[in-house]
Amino acid sequence: MEFPTRILIGRGVLAKLGDFIEEGGTKKRKAVVAAGTKVHEKVSEVVSSSLNGSVEWVKVTAADIQNVERVMTAARGASCIIGLGGGKSVDVGKLAAFRSALPFFSVPTSASHDGISSPFASIKGLDRPYSVKAKPPVGILADVRVIASAPRRLLSSGCGDLVSKMTAVRDWQLAHDVKGEYYGGYAASLALMSASVVLEGSKKIGEFGMDSVRDIVEALISAGVAAGIAGSSRPCSGAEHLFSHYLDLLAPGVGLHGEKCGIGTIMMSKLHGLDWEGVRSALEHVKAPTTASEMDLKEEQVVEALVKASSIRPERYTILSRNKLNREKALRLAKSTGVF
16 A cells, blocks of 8 residues: 655745755755646746745646656656645646656645545546546645636536545445456445545535635545555445546537536446436535536537447446446436436
């Protein structure tokens, strides 16, 4: 099991990044920061000041292998790599650090999915359209004030990723029962607890006050740690994630990861016999989309993703492996849950 060794969450803590890295035992020889252009414009001054200028910025334009290689090139002779920003920058920095054998620090400026702390990275240009194993960050610094200032849509997407743990864990249990796959009760419980933050507190979270933002961040970090305990993405990723990944192939750039996982969770919950209406209601409270039209997805794209999602990872047994959907059944499922 591998976990982050230090986590700092609070208001205004971004200015403490330099001290946070040094206190974790990493010398500030040179830090390479992978960040998006907008994030660089927003926080580069406070970050550079905190690191005493010993920093090289790499502007991440996409979560792909080309950007990973750019960060790795910049990191030659560096003491650590920092992923600063949203999911793209964190994932690129994480895989670059893993391949460069350097400490990685996760500094999210939004809370859109659990990649903040997980040992997995979703990178395009590899031989698989889903997350690959890397290592968890050695440290996570989350400035609640900065994250709260990000677009609300990103926080809503994070909530979609959190509720998906409910069906991911149920898929994991199913694989254990049918295929004899290892199932870790503690990791599963931790992931379910992360989901309950949204499912049980969605009305309060939907107000997006500072305390709610912190709750989302802590839940996303806990979900990522659950994957570290399990040694796989099983407690965090099931059929709803395969559905999201297949939509990435059909409609690249349409919708955020957590948004698609949220809609997938509504439908997979019904297949599992879970409270899909409760999932839908919670997503509505946090202003996350619950219909295909809200995400500009076409009905035929959703239907095809439901029918073919399990082909993304045929070795991963989920509810879609057991309930093999044809187009008619997929259409009926989407309509019955209000996705269409």
